[in-house]
Amino acid sequence: MRTDSRRWWALGFLALAQFMVIMDTSIIGVALPKMQSDLGFSPDGLSWVFNAYVVAFGGLLLLGGRLSDLLGARRMFAAGWVITLGGSVVAALAGSAGVELTGRVLQGAGAALIAPSALTLLMVLFGARPKELTKALALYGAAAPAGGTAGVFLGGVITEWLSWPWIFWLYVPISLIAIAATPALMPATPARRGVVDVAGAVAVTAGLALTVFAIVRAPEQGWGSAATLGALAGGIALLGIFLAIQRARRVPLVRLG
Incomplete structure (x- = not known):
């Protein structure tokens, strides 16, 4: 694959990562009432299906960025997808509220590794080309609101035609593809001491x-x-x-x- 072509394929994949990370904040909205009846959430506890992800994501984001700097962005990008994969399986198979929240925390922790490492990889790919960098950042930035909007729609469709666990099963094949594609598409970034x-x-x-x-x-x-x-x-x-x-x-x- 030509280097230029690979860079744009890599950008598409990084935009997809941003899309999926933000979509995970909105895709569970329509499914919450069904999850409450199936898993025994209290009215107060139900909000933590959303909060557990957001708090883990936001709280660990700084650590994720630091680990990306120290251990290498490509390595942390792949690690984030591995954690997201595990969290998605736990959330999909959950039979109780506590297990469901554990899965959501793991998904948030995975997102906290994916998001900062993705931005670092984007800068490595396009940082030396200012004109291309502007286009790359525009596409990457547009993926976030698109993910939030798509999450509401997809969550409703999946809940209506399948069942709420499929909201989390959706992340399994995408995570597996991301893990497999990362070594081929993403540039290597050196680790640093710290x-x-x-x-x-x-x-x-x-x-x-x-x-x-x-x-x-x-x-x-x-x-x-x-x-x-x-x-x-x-x-x-x-x-x-x-x-x-x-x-x-x-x-x-x-x-x-």
């Missing part, structure tokens, strides 16, 4: 999760209740610890300056 701020990643993820948990439960518990205020205080404290960790780190996940 440290991984695991403590910072844990603190920010836990802080986000606890804050979201408090907000989701506030309508039932009451905004002024001890449970809500305690959870909010805990979440804010963890985010404060995250900032303190970043200030102390020589190579932080987020440069506070």
Whole structure:
């Protein structure tokens, strides 16, 4: 395959990755009532089918970017698809609410590796060609809103004509293709020496999760209740610890300056 042709095939695949990552935030919407009856979710707990993915994705995104820099973007891109594959299988086979949420957390963790490594790979492929880079970024950027819109439609179609587990089975063949195609399509990126701020990643993820948990439960518990205020205080404290960790780190996940 010619090098130029391979670069554009690789871009299409990176755009597809962005499409799938964002689609996973919206594709479960129509299926939630059926999942609630099948898996025994409480009305409050049902929102965590969405929140578990988003919190894991957002909370681990900084760590995913750091791992991509240290271990190589191509390697982390493939690893993200492996984790997404495992999470999708767990979510599809889930027979209880706890197992379903575990699958969603794994999917979010996989997305947190895929998204930053995909952007790094795009820059490696097109960074030396400014005109092509503009086109590549436009296509890559358009994939995100397209994924969010398509997720609502596909989720409804799959739930209506098949069943909600097929929402997650959809990711299995795509993940397998991505894992197989990555070595052939994606450029190799060198690993670098450095440290991984695991403590910072844990603190920010836990802080986000606890804050979201408090907000989701506030309508039932009451905004002024001890449970809500305690959870909010805990979440804010963890985010404060995250900032303190970043200030102390020589190579932080987020440069506070």
